[in-house]
Amino acid sequence: MQAILHHIPVMVEEVLLYLKVKPDCVYVDGTIGQGGHSRKILSKLSSEGKLVGIDRDEEVLEHCHQEFFTSYSQLSLYHNSYHNLFKVLQSEGLNTVDGIVLDLGLSSVQLGSENRGFSFSKNSMLDMRFDRSNGKPAAQLLQKLSLKELENILKNFGEERYYKKIAYKIKQTPDLITTTDLKKIVQASTPPANRNKSFARVFQAIRIAVNKELEILDKFLNNFIECLSPNGKIVVISYHSLEDRIVKQSFKKLKQDRLLNILTKKPLQPNQDELKKNSRSRSAKLRAAERI
Numbered sequence: 552m553q554a555i556l557h558h559i560p561v562m563v564e565e566v567l568l569y570l571k572v573k574p575d576c577v578y579v580d581g582t583i584g585q586g587g588h589s590r591k592i593l594s595k596l597s598s599e600g601k602l603v604g605i606d607r608d609e610e611v612l613e614h615c616h617q618e619f620f621t622s623y624s625q626l627s628l629y630h631n632s633y634h635n636l637f638k639v640l641q642s643e644g645l646n647t648v649d650g651i652v653l654d655l656g657l658s659s660v661q662l663g664s665e666n667r668g669f670s671f672s673k674n675s676m677l678d679m680r681f682d683r684s685n686g687k688p689a690a691q692l693l694q695k696l697s698l699k700e701l702e703n704i705l706k707n708f709g710e711e712r713y714y715k716k717i718a719y720k721i722k723q724t725p726d727l728i729t730t731t732d733l734k735k736i737v738q739a740s741t742p743p744a745n746r747n748k749s750f751a752r753v754f755q756a757i758r759i760a761v762n763k764e765l766e767i768l769d770k771f772l773n774n775f776i777e778c779l780s781p782n783g784k785i786v787v788i789s790y791h792s793l794e795d796r797i798v799k800q801s802f803k804k805l806k807q808d809r810l811l812n813i814l815t816k817k818p819l820q821p822n823q824d825e826l827k828k829n830s831r832s833r834s835a836k837l838r839a840a841e842r843i
């Protein structure tokens with residue numbers, strides 16, 4: 552099967568509505584991906600405006616470089632993690648910005664890639680790292696984790712009912728190195744009905760662990776407020792209930808500390824039109840807030 556070369560950005564209109572992009576202001580896209588949200592932000596900036604794009608995936612940045620560099624001098628790209636925002640801004644000579652968007656998770660391009668190990672429908676090495684220059688690939692992490700740690704990952708990050716059986720079989724398979732090896736274990740541990748959902752849950756759980764996704768989100772949320780100008784906006788799209796809960800609680804705490812106004816009482820979800828066009832958007836939840 553061909554790699555998917557296209558990612559449909561999620562809730563773009565809603566992101567723009569809450570960011571309220573002003574032509575000469577400074578914005579950060581902390582998970583620039585294929586640049587779906589960034590393209591819209593860039594189109595609203597004057598030559599005085601600026602967009603800082605960050606991603607952990609070097610391939611993604613190469614794509615953005617080719618796509619945007621000649622047309623948009625306002626864009627600076629950084630291979631980094633969004634939780635290092637403060638350092639990235641320092642390299643740009645900036646202290647604060649007027650808006651930040653995070654669109655968490657992975658892109659359809661990464662999921663469709665033949666050799667990254669994100670998808671259970673491609674046979675490849677079990678890697679799953681967004682940043683292949685850093686950290687342990689999934690296959691190595693699975694060997695290193697204890698049975699208990701692995702059970703917790705599958706249970707909490709994947710909400711997989713058969714987590715105990717799957718974790719046990721993983722620990723009994725020292726030569727587990729490909730997506731097909733992992734798929735076989737899930738196959739042997741789950742009933743056939745809804746097995747694709749078990750594949751998806753297990754792959755998602757392991758990806759979250761490999762990339763320390765929740766830890767990183769938490770670190771970012773503890774610090775981003777320092778980087779946001781008064782009236783600056785933050786918009787976060789999450790795809791997992793744990794992520795959404797972390798965002799919700801952090802915004803609530805910052806509101807209590809009188810640092811943030813919450814702009815979305817309840818998280819926004821894609822409308823019917825968007826769901827029809829892009830079924831991958833179905834789990835998206837958007838929360839937005841404004842620095843006081």
Ligand SMILES: C[S@@+](CC[C@H](N)C(=O)[O-])C[C@H]1O[C@@H](n2cnc3c(N)ncnc32)[C@H](O)[C@@H]1O
Pocket residue numbers: 558559560561581582583584585586587588589605606607608611631632633634654655656657658681762767
């Ligand atoms: C859902 S995609 C973003 C898609 C993008 N908004 C678009 O419309 O094209 C998520 C992106 O976040 C990146 N990513 C994941 N964790 C990251 C982190 N801690 N820091 C920066 N980028 C990260 C992934 O590599 C991926 O490219």
